[in-house]
Amino acid sequence: MLEENVYLSDHSNFKIGGPAKFFALVKTEGEAVQAAREAKEKGLPIFILGGGTNILIPDEGLEAVVIKTGFGGISLEEGNKLRVGSGVLVSDLLNFCIENEFSGFEWAGGLPGTVGGAVFGNAGAFGGEIKDNLLSVKAIDLGAEKPKMETYDHGQCCFEYRNSFFKKNSLNGKRMMILEVLFQMQKGNREEIKERIQEKIDYRESRQPLEYPNIGSIFKNISWDSLSGELQEKFKDVKKTDPFDVLPTAAVIHDAGLKEMRVGGAMVSPKHPNFIINFDRATAKEINELANKVKEKIEEMYGIELEREVIFL
Ligand SMILES: Cc1cc2nc3c(=O)[nH]c(=O)nc-3n(C[C@H](O)[C@H](O)[C@H](O)COP(=O)(O)OP(=O)(O)OC[C@H]3O[C@@H](n4cnc5c(N)ncnc54)[C@H](O)[C@@H]3O)c2cc1C
Known part of the structure; x- marks a missing residue:
């Protein structure tokens, strides 16, 4: 399932970066585990990629298996809860919230990247952070002998300013892939939600x-x-x-x-x-x-x- 020599500049918001020795876009837990197994067989490290909006990739590329998260889907659960795939773009999540009148993510208007990337770094802006609405995260340790999906509740995610359990683990060499996230939303008014999101987008366009x-x-x-x-x-x-x-x-x-x-x-x-x-x-x-x-x-x-x-x- 691995592609060889894939240019990472195409997957980087900076438009910078040499090739990944191997690359896989994974959409299911099984595909993620398979890609991790192949990395192990080749003796290569794993790098997990989201939208590439917060990373600088070296010019010489990565002698690694780059696993890009393609977990999609947003589903509604009882009590105004949203279950969101880690590969969903934050902008798509915001559009879903506008359509379905869910309030809570307005601060994220104009925030680029994926939901998984946002959870990894506890992204935030305008006084809000991704942790604020988060109930739990499903993740898998791709470096484990037998990778198994586990659920981490809010406390276990150890969120801090631009930091989380997942980020801390990754700095220690552990490769935990976030697969999906459960959020608690509130019902709101469509026009008001849309307006608050648009304000943030306009602000970013004028300042960034x-x-x-x-x-x-x-x-x-x-x-x-x-x-x-x-x-x-x-x-x-x-x-x-x-x-x-x-x-x-x-x-x-x-x-x-x-x-x-x-x-x-x-x-x-x-x-x-x-x-x-x-x-x-x-x-x-x-x-x-x-x-x-x-x-x-x-x-x-x-x-x-x-x-x-x-x-x-
Ligand atoms: C114009 C602009 C404005 C921005 N404004 C803000 C802002 O206001 N606030 C803010 O906090 N950030 C901001 N950012 C940074 C960035 O958008 C966020 O940090 C974003 O959440 C990163 O998501 P990503 O999917 O692009 O992650 P990537 O850049 O792909 O990856 C970032 C890190 O997350 C890890 N990762 C990604 N997905 C997963 C996953 N599924 N499982 C495990 N690890 C994963 C990667 O391994 C990597 O270490 C901005 C960026 C740009 C370009």
Whole structure:
């Protein structure tokens, strides 16, 4: 079932990345287990791919079996619960919510990527996070001797700011694939839900450089409490609460005068300085170098240690 040498730039929102040694799009638990078995036989690691909107893939590609989640389907269960496949795009889920008058995900208007990717990184915006409506997650450890689907309740998912049990496990080398997610929704008014979603989409279009390939905010926002009194005073007008008190990293990068800083075809976006854009056939190496330069400069100027939100493979 594996395809050989599949270009990952076609699966990356950055339009960057060399080939996967092997690639499989899986739509069932059985296919996921089969792909994992083949990876084991070949002695290759597994990488799980969603919509590719939060990762930087190396120019040389991945000497791995890349398993892309194609789990579809949104079904309604008693008590306004939605069971959603991990490969469903967040935008499709939002359209379903508008059609069927479900409220709860309006904050996610314009959030790219899949539901599985959003759960993995506990995606959030405008004060909301994917964890807020989540009841449970079905996932499978593809690295296990005998992979078996298990259900994790909200508590077991250990959500934190842009973090989850699944992400922590993956950083420890465990390959847990999220298959489906159960959400608790509330009934709402179609027009109001649609309007609130559209507001967020419009906001993103006006503030984010969506005209260039990108992978969203490169660095996490900075916890307000971690700042010195001097920095709190300096940035007091841009402080925001999302989901807790933060200094938006974009404001610091702007203050440091790093907008439009370039390495090759990679540039710090002048529209949203926490975004790096691929404005002219940038390589992964160039993006990485630019991100490192920004991090170093911010540390040197403000003593703030920026932490990456995106995943550089
Ligand atoms: C323009 C733009 C704006 C953005 N705005 C925001 C924002 O406001 N808030 C925010 O939080 N993020 C934002 N992002 C980042 C990104 O959209 C989200 O993090 C998104 O949820 C990632 O989903 P994905 O399917 O693209 O994941 P991918 O990029 O494909 O993968 C990200 C990580 O999740 C893992 N993963 C993906 N699917 C699964 C699965 N089914 N099982 C296990 N692991 C999986 C991958 O292995 C990888 O480590 C933005 C990105 C862009 C391009």
